[in-house]
Amino acid sequence: MFPEFEVIPAVDVQDGQVVQLVGGERGTETTYGDPMEAAIEWVEAGAETLHLVDLDGAFEGERENATAIEAVVEACDLPVQLGGGIRTVEDATDLLDGGVDRVILGTAAVENPDIVAAISDHHPGSVLVSLDAKDGEVVVSGWTEGTGLAPAEAAQRYEELGAGGILFTNVDVEGQLDGVQTEPVADLTDSVDIPVVASGGVAAIEDIRSLRAAGADAVVVGSALYEGQFTLTEAREAL
16 A cells, blocks of 8 residues: 555545644634645645545535545546545445545444445455544544544454555644654554554654654645645655
């Protein structure tokens, strides 16, 4: 999935605009404009993968920004991982057949773990299970509902079901530009053999280095790039 460590820019879409939330809370968003313009900027800066999320879909359970996101997928000639509002095998396979490289499943995977195996049977290695953690507990439905699951335990379960990788978001530091927490990432990477993509809290290039040292195979960066803490080019050159 990731032959070498990658820095993946995030394009999170809410109400048709790119936004970044603080701690996963609606109403805390900062808006950064048109998704297509953002995606093209990252492609031109050398991104190797794009991370697209329909935030309205994550909260509401339906892909509210499907048109805008599908336009980005069609326009950008590089791997895309897409999440938010993907709830059925049919949803996932339609997206994978339509050009998405990896689907990100959060709520659907928690509520119905077998969906991971069903999708993987048709598209091996294409499912990135999203484990979003708040206070050490996996949360779903746009980070609003606890599950009682520990991230490492859940990750092992999804690896057995055929997940191609784990997307781990530390909601406690998400969007705050206040640095990362490496211990939860290290615990997770030690528990599975599939790739782990880390997300949440990156404020400086040193945070990216720390996550790589903790065992992450890639890191998703949002606010730090949009706020100009560093450029994607600087991050790639530093690594």
